Amino acid sequence: MAKKDKSRQKKFDTRIDFTPMVDMNMLLITFFMLCTTMLKSQTLDLVLPTNDNINKEEETKIKESDAITFILDGTLDKDGQRSTNGKIYYYEGQPDMENFTLNEIKFGNDKDAIRGMLQKRNKELLDQVNKFKEEWKTGKINDSIYNAKVKEARAKQAEDLNAKRPIIVIKPTANACYADVVHMLDEMQINQISTYQLETLNKQDSTLYEHKVGHALGAQ
Numbered sequence: 001m002a003k004k005d006k007s008r009q010k011k012f013d014t015r016i017d018f019t020p021m022v023d024m025n026m027l028l029i030t031f032f033m034l035c036t037t038m039l040k041s042q043t044l045d046l047v048l049p050t051n052d053n054i055n056k057e058e059e060t061k062i063k064e065s066d067a068i069t070f071i072l073d074g075t076l077d078k079d080g081q082r083s084t085n086g087k088i089y090y091y092e093g094q095p096d097m098e099n100f101t102l103n104e105i106k107f108g109n110d111k112d113a114i115r116g117m118l119q120k121r122n123k124e125l126l127d128q129v130n131k132f133k134e135e136w137k138t139g140k141i142n143d144s145i146y147n148a149k150v151k152e153a154r155a156k157q158a159e160d161l162n163a164k165r166p167i168i169v170i171k172p173t174a175n176a177c178y179a180d181v182v183h184m185l186d187e188m189q190i191n192q193i194s195t196y197q198l199e200t201l202n203k204q205d206s207t208l209y210e211h212k213v214g215h216a217l218g219a220q
Helices: 020-035 056-066 112-120 123-137 141-157 178-190 201-215
Strands: 067-073 089-094 102-107 167-174 195-198
Touching: 056 067, 067 112, 067 178, 067 201, 089 201, 112 123, 112 178, 123 141, 167 178
Parallel strands: 067 167, 167 195
Antiparallel strands: 067 089, 089 102
């Protein structure tokens, strides 16, 4: 009688249930989606004009009283290249063609600098934004709600003709440095300026410029 092979082991069928693993993966994906800050596109918000009918005389009067025109000028070095040491001039309202008033100003946080001027003129909106910022810092609102509130406040200010807000006109000369133009646009965002635009110098601007610097526009 043959002996049984004692070394041979009995094999069992094995089956692994992956259902709990799927549930765990879904929980991890949900966790990372809720805790991860998504990449936000860097875009420039534009406030479009309202379609409401506005009295033209009232519109012109308000724009003149709130308008600040900045003239960005630059200098050329000995090689004819634009220098970053540009000068910035400004006037408020309509240009003063009798006294040829054109003031000089610089970038900075001082009260006499561009940021100090804009913060003073746009205090009403900045106070609202600071309140939203405090709510964001304390966790009462998230990033999306904060950005939506700021955007809504800027849009309301742009549509309200009675609101106290500066209307900025930026006019670079031919010698203006590109960095100064970008810096000025950054100041518009930092100080929550809802209404601003880039324009070219007109005849009155050129006349004020010539009386201020002592030479014709474009000359050195």
